[in-house]
Amino acid sequence: MNHFDLIIRGGTVATASDTFRADVGIRGGTITALGTQLGDADRIIDASGKLVLPGGIDAHCHLDQPRAKGLASGGALMADDFHSGSLSAVFGGTTTIIPFAVQHRGQSVVAAVEDYHRRANGKAYVDYGFHLIVSDPTPQVLQEELPALIADGYASVKVYMTYEAMRLSDRQILDVLDVNQRAGALTMIHAENYECIAWLTERLEAEGKTAPRFHEDSRPMVVEREATHRAITLSEVAEANLLIVHVSGKDAIEEIRRARTRGVKIFAETCPQYLFLSTRDLALPDFLGAKCMCSPPPRDPVNQAHVWQGVEDGLFDIFSSDHAPYRFDDSGKLMYGPKISFSKVANGIPGLETRAPLLFSEGVMTGRLDLNRFVALNSTNAAKLYGLHPQKGTIAVGADADIAIWDPERQVTITNAMLHHNVDYTPYEGRVLTGWPVTVLSRGQVICHEGELVGQAGHGRFLKRFRPAKGAKTWT
Numbered sequence: 001m002n003h004f005d006l007i008i009r010g011g012t013v014a015t016a017s018d019t020f021r022a023d024v025g026i027r028g029g030t031i032t033a034l035g036t037q038l039g040d041a042d043r044i045i046d047a048s049g050k051l052v053l054p055g056g057i058d059a060h061c062h063l064d065q066p067r068a069k070g071l072a073s074g075g076a077l078m079a080d081d082f083h084s085g086s087l088s089a090v091f092g093g094t095t096t097i098i099p100f101a102v103q104h105r106g107q108s109v110v111a112a113v114e115d116y117h118r119r120a121n122g123k124a125y126v127d128y129g130f131h132l133i134v135s136d137p138t139p140q141v142l143q144e145e146l147p148a149l150i151a152d153g154y155a156s157v158k159v160y161m162t163y164e165a166m167r168l169s170d171r172q173i174l175d176v177l178d179v180n181q182r183a184g185a186l187t188m189i190h191a192e193n194y195e196c197i198a199w200l201t202e203r204l205e206a207e208g209k210t211a212p213r214f215h216e217d218s219r220p221m222v223v224e225r226e227a228t229h230r231a232i233t234l235s236e237v238a239e240a241n242l243l244i245v246h247v248s249g250k251d252a253i254e255e256i257r258r259a260r261t262r263g264v265k266i267f268a269e270t271c272p273q274y275l276f277l278s279t280r281d282l283a284l285p286d287f288l289g290a291k292c293m294c295s296p297p298p299r300d301p302v303n304q305a306h307v308w309q310g311v312e313d314g315l316f317d318i319f320s321s322d323h324a325p326y327r328f329d330d331s332g333k334l335m336y337g338p339k340i341s342f343s344k345v346a347n348g349i350p351g352l353e354t355r356a357p358l359l360f361s362e363g364v365m366t367g368r369l370d371l372n373r374f375v376a377l378n379s380t381n382a383a384k385l386y387g388l389h390p391q392k393g394t395i396a397v398g399a400d401a402d403i404a405i406w407d408p409e410r411q412v413t414i415t416n417a418m419l420h421h422n423v424d425y426t427p428y429e430g431r432v433l434t435g436w437p438v439t440v441l442s443r444g445q446v447i448c449h450e451g452e453l454v455g456q457a458g459h460g461r462f463l464k465r466f467r468p469a470k471g472a473k474t475w476t
């Protein structure tokens with residue numbers, strides 16, 4: 001009989017394809033057996049009545065990015081670093097995070113990555129990788145830095161079509177797409193039309209329309225539709241795979257469906273804010289709408305319904321938080337004053353801890369999603385697309401024992417006080433959810449159990465990621 005470090009006994013295991021009763025045997029941080037009567041172990045966790053799921057992967061979150069003007073943040077201070085961000089992730093059942101190492105103009109991407117390693121090193125509770133963000137694709141970056149970094153385990157690169165200090169021209173985007181495709185990275189794109197946003201913002205401000213609710217008017221769906229269409233066109237011209245991040249509504253979804261119908265391999269991500277927040281939240285009185293300001297903005301209920309449809313029918317591959325943590329004070333959202341124009345408010349909302357529970361409660365418990373599709377969206381698809389599978393994203397012999405044990409019946413009322421981030425609010429305050437991850441393991445180590453932290457900061461390791469093997473739901 002085998003002896004294990006840990007056995008999770010009596011639970012229902014679900015992967016992206018199957019649901020079955022099995023005990024999970026773990027040794028040396030790895031799943032080494034699935035079955036019944038596995039033998040004995042140093043520790044047994046009783047999971048009867050619970051779901052044993054792969055830990056979540058939040059493949060789009062921003063942590064401890066340096067302050068700079070002309071970004072989504074407008075120069076505000078991020079409230080979460082790798083310590084508080086990863087702590088918050090793990091209490092929401094997420095065991096891998098992929099934030100961004102941002103190249104600022106004039107800076108080398110290598111220097112940005114080195115700086116970001118310094119920020120992460122020794123702080124994280126769970127494993128992490130970095131996407132690169134390229135804002136200055138010089139010949140040196142395109143010909144030397146990107147190919148070398150991609151070969152060294154940074155298999156995804158984000159580019160922006162908006163934000164003064166980040167946006168690339170179409171030609172620059174083509175260059176980055178081309179280099180990424182050849183070198184083995186997936187390009188991610190923020191698709192909003194910069195000129196339209198600037199023009200609309202100027203007009204709204206001239207008319208005195210500066211409250212947070214006008215944020216949506218300054219970047220309406222049509223602005224995202226045009227950029228989504230153009231981004232897809234650029235990927236076709238460059239013959240490169242592309243993932244459209246934070247898709248917010250109907251028109252962008254239609255562009256993605258149309259592209260796929262003509263055979264273009266486009267991947268798509270959405271986020272909780274496009275399912276659970278709306279323009280009504282932006283219109284909250286007393287400037288509270290600023291708490292829900294992100295870009296693209298939350299849309300109206302019709303768009304929300306289209307995003308839900310895309311989540312249900314498989315249009316979306318990835319479900320991420322886009323956690324961008326700014327406090328509702330003068331360090332963050334209100335950096336330029338208490339009642340300033342929407343255009344000066346830092347874009348972004350917190351969501352690392354609430355991402356998976358929101359989708360579980362409103363997706364699985366309402367019958368919109370089966371458990372396997374939830375696992376795919378929460379974890380497996382991101383592992384496959386971003387070069388982490390089968391080490392991450394599944395429960396299988398040989399995989400890392402990154403596991404979230406969910407109590408599907410636990411009722412939780414979200415309050416900011418219960419969350420572990422360093423932001424002073426949550427946009428989901430008061431929402432009642434059914435289902436919550438009660439025990440979470442990273443590489444076989446219990447990190448949190450029944451609301452108690454038992455893991456150590458610094459347990460999380462950097463993950464090198466490489467172009468995934470050919471196959472469904474991956475790119476080549």
Ligand code: DUC
Pocket residue numbers: 062072190293294295296322324347348349
């Ligand atoms: N939009 C972004 O593009 N990045 C971070 C947050 C946001 O709202």
Ligand code: ZN
Pocket residue numbers: 190245246295
């Ligand atoms: Zn973005």
Ligand code: ZN
Pocket residue numbers: 060062322324
């Ligand atoms: Zn983002």
